[in-house]
Amino acid sequence: MSSPTRWAGVPLADRRAERRSQLVAAAFEIFGTQGESGLSVRSVCRACEFNSRYFYESFADTDELLGAVYDEAAEEMSAVLEAAIAAAGDSAAERTRAGIRTVLGFGSADPRRGRVLFTEARTNPVLIVRRAATQDLLLRTTLAGGASHDHPTSSRVRAAMFTGAMVELALQWLSGNLGDDLDAVVDQAVASLARR
Numbered sequence: 001m002s003s004p005t006r007w008a009g010v011p012l013a014d015r016r017a018e019r020r021s022q023l024v025a026a027a028f029e030i031f032g033t034q035g036e037s038g039l040s041v042r043s044v045c046r047a048c049e050f051n052s053r054y055f056y057e058s059f060a061d062t063d064e065l066l067g068a069v070y071d072e073a074a075e076e077m078s079a080v081l082e083a084a085i086a087a088a089g090d091s092a093a094e095r096t097r098a099g100i101r102t103v104l105g106f107g108s109a110d111p112r113r114g115r116v117l118f119t120e121a122r123t124n125p126v127l128i129v130r131r132a133a134t135q136d137l138l139l140r141t142t143l144a145g146g147a148s149h150d151h152p153t154s155s156r157v158r159a160a161m162f163t164g165a166m167v168e169l170a171l172q173w174l175s176g177n178l179g180d181d182l183d184a185v186v187d188q189a190v191a192s193l194a195r196r
Contacts, residue, residue: 036120077113101186114174
């Protein structure tokens with residue numbers, strides 16, 4: 001377990017921040033590869049070589065830790081998504097394509113992300129709440145990229161339908177039900193939206 005000399009000379013706030021970061025990284029690995037059954041205070045502390053008191057310094061329980069894992073992954077996806085949409089330019093079709101490709105690619109590039117953000121978020125009580133917040137983020141991002149002449153209600157309806165469909169599309173993609181050709185899936189998704 002972690003020895004006192006490991007943190008010698010490091011300011012208290014920095015020590016706590018570093019330990020918290022290590023706990024989140026360990027939980028991401030454990031939950032992302034083993035699921036909920038593998039995540040415990042003991043397993044995370046073992047992975048970090050920490051005494052359990054360091055766990056409780058940052059988190060009340062594993063639910064709070066799992067929420068932090070989800071939030072970190074969602075924030076990373078949000079940053080990547082916003083950058084991809086901005087880089088796509090002013091074309092609504094290209095922005096939509098960039099958004100779909102980014103969400104699907106982000107989840108599948110690292111299966112742990114997909115598990116945390118989409119797969120396990122269907123059934124885990126902590127992640128269900130977090131997933132609702134992520135859908136709201138996707139909704140806001142979609143609305144921000146909409147045409148300025150759209151009626152506000154019309155824009156919100158389309159955005160809500162798109163974000164709900166995106167979550168289901170991500171689940172189907174990550175489960176392997178749509179094959180393994182990301183470009184083909186994105187093309188089909190964009191074509192389906194264009195027909196609406």
